Amino acid sequence: MPDVTALLVDQERNPPQDLLTALAHADVAVEIRTPDEAVAAAVGGPAPAAEVLLAPAAMQPRAVRAVSRRMSESGRTPIVVVYADQDFTTIEQHIRLGHDYIVPPFLPPLVRARLRSCYERAKLSRTMEEVAAQAELLSYERELKIGREIQEGFLPEGLPTLDGWDLDVRFSPARNVAGDFYDVFEMVNRRRLALVVADVCDKGVGAALFMALIRSLLRHTAEHSGLQNLMTTHQPTVSSDHSPVIPVVGATPLMNAVVGTNGYLTRNHSGQGYFATMFFSVLDPATGSLVYINGGHNPPLLVAAEGGDPQPLEPTGPAVGVIPDCAFSLGHAQVRPGDTLFVYTDGVPEARNAEGEFFGDERVLQLLREPAPSGRALLERVESALREHSGAAEQHDDITMMAVHRTVTPG
Template sequence: MPSATAVLVHPERNPPRELLDALDQEDVAVALHTADELLGAEGESLPCADVLLAPAAMATRTVREVSRKLSESGTTPITVVYADRDFDTIEPHIRLGHDYLVPPFLPPLVRARLRSCYERAKLGRAMEEIEAQAELLGYERELQIGREIQEGFLPEGLPAPEGWDLDVRFKPARKVAGDFYDAFELVNRRRLALVVADVCDKGVGAALFMALIRSLLRHTAEHSGLQSLIAAQHAAPAGQSSVIPVVGATPLMNAVVGTNGYLTRNHSGQGYFATMFFSVLDPLTGNLVYINGGHNPPLLVPREGGEPRPLEPTGPAVGVIPDCAFALGYAEVRPGDTLFVYTDGVPEARNEQGEFFGDERVLDLLRRPAASGSALLERMDAALRDHIGAAEQHDDITMMAVHRTVTAG
C-alpha cells in the first residue's frame, strides 16, 4: 500500500507489539502518544496523520476529542480502534462508525484495514482539492447549480400538525453540503417522519451521497406497507418476538435497514457513510419511535426545565456494517417539551482562536425554557453566530426543533 501516517494512542505508550510490527512491515509512519499528550499539544507540535489508532478501551468521548484535536493540524484522520482483549469494548466505537482491528495483527489483515482508511482519507482530500481548483478556475456557477439541485432534495416546507411547532436551521459550510434533513407524512398522514443526518466528510462527494441516502430513506419509508414486518427480524433481540407493535415502526426499520444494505453492497469502496437520527412521531399522543444510527444524541428538553434527556444511538452509522442490527428507541414528547436534533457542526463550531462551541454550551442553552421550537433555534443560532464571529465555518450546521405546544385550559 502507499506510504501512510498514523497516530497510535496508548495510555502507557505500550501498544501490542504485534500491531507495531505489522505497521512497520506495511511502511506506515507511526507517531506514538498518550491521549493527554495530544490533547495538550498546540500548533506545530500536533502530528498530522491519515489514521488515528486508539485503544477500544478508551472512552468514545476521549477518542472523539483526540480526533478533533488532530484535525487542528489541517487533516482530520480516519479513526480505527484496536483491542487485544476485552473485545466488547469495541461495540460503542462501531456504533459511531469507527473501523477496528483485533488479533491476530497479521500484516495482510492490517494492510486491508488501513488501505480502506487511507483511500477514504485520500478521497476526502481529493474532493477538497477539486473544489478549490473549481473555484480558482471560475467554476462557481457549476457549484451553484449543484447547490440548487441539492436544495431540491430538501423539503420546501415543514409539515404543521395541529399542536406542534417544527422549525429547522440549515447552513452548509460550502456551496454544497453533506448534512440533510427531511420531514414528511407516513401511514395515511397519521404519522410524521423526521430525519436529520450527516454524511461523513463534506463537499461535492458528500453532497452526492446525501442525495442518494435521502432518496433511499424516503422512498423506502413511503412504500413500506403497514403490515410488512420484513425488517422486524433485525430489530428483535434473540429469543424475543419479532413483531413491531408501534404503527410507523415498520417503515422506519425498513428504510434504515434497506439503505444500509444498499450502501454496504454497492458503495463500500467509496468509504462514505452517514450518521442519522430517523424518527416517526404520532402527533396525537407525542409518542416517538426512532433509530439513532451513530448520530449525536438528540436532546429531549422538558417543559419544566432541568436536564435534557439524550436519545442515545441504537445502532451504528448507516453504510458501515453489512447486515447489522438496528434497534428501536422510544420516547414521549409531552405538551411543552421540545426535541432538539442537530449535527456535529453545532458543538464543533470554532471561533477565530480555534475553540469549539462545545457540548456543554449546547446543554446550557437548552436548559433555559423556550416558548417554541423557533424561539429555541433563534437562541441557538444567535449563540453560534457570536461564537464563530469572523472565523470560517468548518462544518455544515443543521438543527431541527420539534415543539409540542401546551393546550389552553
Template sequence: MAQTNVLVLDEHRTVPPDLRSALERVGARVHVRTPTDVLAASPGRLPDVTVMLAHAGLSPHTVRAVARRLDDDGRRPSVVAFAEQDLHLLGSHVHAGCDYLVPPFHADLVLARLRNCDERARFSRTMEDVTAHAELLSYERELEIGREIQLGFLPDALPSPPGWEIHVRFRPARTVAGDFYDVFEIVNRRRLALVVADVCDKGVGAALFMALIRSLLRHTAEQSGLQSLIAAELLGEETTWAEHSRAIPVVGATPLLNAVVGTNNYLTRNHIRQGYFATMFFGVLDPGTGNLVYINGGHNPPVLVSASGAEPVLLMPTGPAVGVIPDVDFSLGYAQLSPGDTLFIYTDGVTEARSESGRFFGEEEMLRQLAEAAVRGEELLDHMDGALSEFVGPAEQSDDITMMAVHWRPPGTPAD
C-alpha cells in the same frame, strides 16, 4: 518597457562581453548564476527576473530544471538560449520550446528580443488570468446549480399535524452542504418521519451522497410503511407502546428499520470505496400520543426539552453511522413527548461551532442554552441562533448547521 531583470545562466558564470554591453546599454539589470547556484538557493533568495538567458552549452534538461526552480520561487521568466560560436547547440533548446539569441549581440536586437519576451509574458499572464477567471465562474455556476438541485431535495413545506409545530434552521457552510433534513408522513399519514443527518465532509461530494441517502430513506420508509399498515390491519392490531417491556410497535418501527438498514446495506455494498458515510437521527412520531420510536445512527443525541422544567433527556445512539459497517444491527430507541415538550434535533455544526479564539460551543453550553430558552419550538430555535451568533462572532462558519424543533402545543394554546 520598464527595467528588465535578466538572469544569465552559465556553468562558468561568464557573459560574452558584447552581450553584457548590449544588456547594459538597454538598461537591463544582469544577474549571473550557475545552474547549481539556482537549484541550491534557499526559498526567497533568488533574484526577481523576467528573462533567463541560458547558455546553449547547457542541456535542455538542466535549463528546464532551473526554470522549474524559479517557478517554485514565484518567478516565471521567459527562457532564451544564446550561443557565441556553436550555433548548432541551439537546436535542442529550440525543440524544447525556448526562444534563442545569436551574435552579433547588437543593442537594438537584444532590446527587441527582450521586448518580445516581455510582451509574451504579459500575454501569457493575461491568458492565464482569463482562463482562471472563466474556470472560477464555471465552477461557481456549477456549485449554484448543485445548490438549487440540493434545495430541491429538501421539503418545501413541513407537515404539521394538529397541535404540533415543526421548525428548521438550515445554514450550509458552503454553497452546497452535507447536512440534510426531512419530515414526511408515512403509514397512510398516521405517523410522522423526522430525519436529520450529516454526511461526512462538506462540498459537492457530500452533497451528492446527501441526495442519495435522503432518496433511499424516504422511498423505503414510504413503501414499507404501507406494507406494515396492511400487516397490522390484517392482524387486527394497532400500534402498542410498552414503555417498560420495550416491545416493538407494529406500526412505525418496520418502515424505520427497513429504511435505515436498507440504506446502510446499499451504501456499504455499492459505495464503501468512496469513503462517505452519514450520522443520522431518524424518528417516527405518533402525533396522537407523543410516542416516538427512533434510530440514532452515530448522531449527536437529540434533546427532549420538557415543559415541566425537568432535566433534558438525551436520545443516545442506538447504532453506528450509516454506510460504515455492512449488515450491522440497529436497535430501536423510545421516547415519550408530552404536551408543551420540544424535541431539539441538530447536527455537529452546533456543538462544534468555533469562536474567533478557536473555542468550541460544545454540548455543555448547548444544554445550558436549551435550559434557559423558552421551550416553544420556533422560540427555541431563535434563542439558539442568537446564542450561536454571539459565540461565533466574526469567525467564519466552519461547518453546516441544521437545527430542528418539534413542539407539541399544550391544549388551548393557539397556533402561530
C-alpha cells in the same frame, strides 16, 4: 521595451561581454548568479524576482526549469530566454520546452527587438492563461451553483403545519454544497410524520452526492413500506428508559428504510468510503409518541417543558453504510405538551472561534436547560450563541438544527 530586470545564470559567471553590453543598452538590469546560487537564494531571504531568466543554451533544461520554478515561488513566473554564441544545436532542446532564445550578433538593437518580442509574446500567453483560468473558475462556480440548486431540491420546500406542533429548521452549509441534510414528510396515510437529520461523512461535492442518494433511499423506502408487523429478525423496540414497548404504527417503514439503505450502501458503495450518521424518527402527532433509530448520530436532546437537564436519545445502531447486515434497534420517547425535541449535527458543538476553540457539548446542554416557548425560539437561542462564539471565524462544518415543539394544550 519597458525597464525590466533579468537574472542571468551562468556556472562560470562569465557570460559574453557583448551580450551584457547589449542588455545594458536595452535598459535591462542584470543580476548574475550560478544555478546553485539562484536555486538556494531563498534560504534566509526571498526567491530571486526578475521578469527574465537568461541562461546559456548549454545549460541542462532541467536545471533551467529548477531555477524558473524557484523564481515562480516569489509570485512571478519569468520569461525564459537562452543564448548561444557557439554550439547552436543545444538551443533545440530548449525550444521544445517553450523557451525563447537569442543568438549572435548581440547588437543592442537586435537584442532589444528580440527581448521585446519575447516579452510581448509571454505577456500575451499569460493573458490567455489568465482568461482561461478565469473561464474555468466561472464554469466551476456555475457547476457549484447548479449543484446547490439541485441539492436544495432534495430538501423539503416547507415544513408541515400541524395542530399542536411547532417545527422549525436551520440549515447552514460550510461550502456551496453540503453533506448534512434533513427531511420532514408525512407517511402511513398521513397518520405519522417522519423527521430525519443526517450527516454524511466529509463535506463538499462528494458528500453532497451521497446525501442525495441516502435521502432518496430513505424517503422512497419509508413511503412505500407496508403496515405489516415488525419482522422477528429485527431487534426489539426499547424506550428511553430501556423498558419494552409495544410496536407502533410507522415502526416498520422506519426500520425498512434504515436497514434497506444500509444494505444498499454497503453492497454497492463501500469502496467510496462514505457513510452517514442519522436520526430518523416517526412521530404520532396525536399522542406525541416517537419511535426512532439513531444510527451513530450525536444524541438528540428532549427538552422538558419545566426545564432541567435535557434527555438524550442515545444511538440504537451504527452509522448507516458501514457494517453490512447489521442490526438496528428501535428507540421510543414521549414528547409531552411543552416539550421540545432538538436534533442537530456535530457542526453545532464543533463550531470554532478565531482561536480554534470548540463551542462544545456543554454549551449546547446549557442552552437547552431552560424551556423554550417554541421551536423557533429555541433555534434562535442556539443560533445566537453560535454567532457570538464563532465571530468572524470561518465555518468549518455544515450546521443543521431541527426543533420539534409540542404546544401546551389550553387548559
